[in-house]
Amino acid sequence: MARDIDDLPKNAANYTALTPLWFLDRAATVHPDRRSLVHGAVAFTWRQTYRRCRRLASALSRRSVGLGSTVAVIAPNVPALFEAHFGVPMAGAVVNCVNIRLNAPTVAFLLGHSSSAVIMVDQEFFPLAEEALKILAEKSDKNYKPPLLIVIADENCDPRTLKYALGKGAIEYDKFLETGDPEFAWKPPEDEWQSITLGYTSGTTASPKGVVLSHRGAYLMSVSGPLVWGMNEGAIYLWTLPMFHCNGWCFTWSLAALCGTSICLRQVTAEAVYSAIAKYGVTHFCAAPVVLNTIVNAAPEETILPLPHTVHVMTAGAAPPPSVLFAMSQKGFRVTHTYGLSETYGPSTICAWKPEWDSLPPEQQARLNARQGVRYTALEGLDVVSTQDMKPVPADGKTVGEIVMRGNAIMKGYLKNPKANEETFAGGWFHSGDLGVKHPDGYIEIKDRSKDIIISGGENISSVEVENILYSHPAILEVSVVARPDVRWGESPCAFVTPKPGVDKSDERRLAEDIMKFCREKMPAYWVPKSVIFGPLPKTATGKIQKHVLRAKAKEMGPVKYSKL
16 A cells, blocks of 8 residues: 655644634734724724624633534624624534525524524514524424524614514624623634534525535635635725625635725615725625626716726626626626535636737627636536536537536535435536536536526527527616427527616517517527516525526416417
8 A cells, every 4th residue: 555755643733624713813913903894884903803703702602502503693794794704613603694585484494404503683684583483483392492592783773673672582792792702712623524604505496405514615715715816915895795695605704814804785786886996995896697787787876987996896696698797897897707506615616817818809708708617726626517427528618518516615515415415416526407518728608507498399498598698688687588388399488577777668568579589680599588578587685586486487377379380
């Protein structure tokens, strides 16, 4: 058996478990007086943030919340949610960030499935938490023990809601911190495989699965993200992306590693984004394509153009239309396109920009940048394989297969779900469920989710490609294309469209005919939507359009019929 060149063992001086918690300790040492976080009239330094997180860890520990415990947080982008990413695991527990747009029955399921011992809830969402806990109690046995309830209040707090919550036995968050020690001697995990967070799949499917992430993976991905993005020390980061979504794509921890400044937004609007850029000098933010679409279509009075400096934007969560990427670049934003899933700590591939693209026409640059790209530094394996035998597809940009990944950027697994783990890790790869192609330069490109492919007359239609063309129509603000039953073709594309403000919607039939005519000029005939439906699109809190809702609606509408068959 082959041996290493030495037999030197690990010891306390040369080895410790990887964890992103050390980033906070370092930030408080290197830049103690630099602003760590700003939220309205509230601002903290890194010294203060470290002390507050240690107080949180101490207060939890004094209530026997530690290794094996889960702490749920139901909150928008407020300081307490940022602090929970450090304070909860400093106590040895796992932080479970809950999507604030879920309904009470789903939240009840998550709280019960995760066995959450503590619930930290922003006062705005206290009614949601209260209803969820009531449902959970009704479904539990007689030994059910209600979790400790902590309510988060800030300058926007309705005092009546806070008073009501306190009357129900909740503890106010800052009062809870006062019970903790700001010099709490927290310890890193003994094993870096220890769980640090639990996050449930986004709700685009009917059955949320609990994604378990490790300290090791969180450390590597929180360093890998800024590295591939070229994010600098001291970055000023705007929280447009929900922190509860894949732990803010690990940038909660990255900001501590970079000793940067977080600007929190409770409500995300185009005007708020432009205002923060002007007021705080924001250098970076992350957002789903739907948010970018809002920014490029903002009214002139909501914008600040030209931008005072280059603002770097990372986008993921859905395939961004090239037209939106082009419009963002025209306004002075530098957009980096990434791709990933909850199971990969958020983005884990990046459309790495190549210098030779600089001389290309802007429209071609946008098309290249719309691809999902190559793997992150911390992702060891990325490929597109045949769904039949898992062999790599040729790098021809045409042959469709499933995108698979492996390495340190992959989750530990789904909580209490061995069957799903067996399926998702089959063959030694993580199966994304996304269908894509591999280009000659090695860059991958998503064509669709396997369940979103439209099979019309035996031909496969990529809903993403149809949507990308539709986004270039001057009247369309948002669009999603799904399969609708069709008496002639089995299925045909159905486009759900939100028109831009100012578009005349009085004659929807004429507008639909105009869109179909536009499509006939831009795409193969069998791709053209046979029906166009107008209205707002259902979305998750992270900006993903809920296609399963639209598919159900298209099915309820019944099949497309023809006057002559």
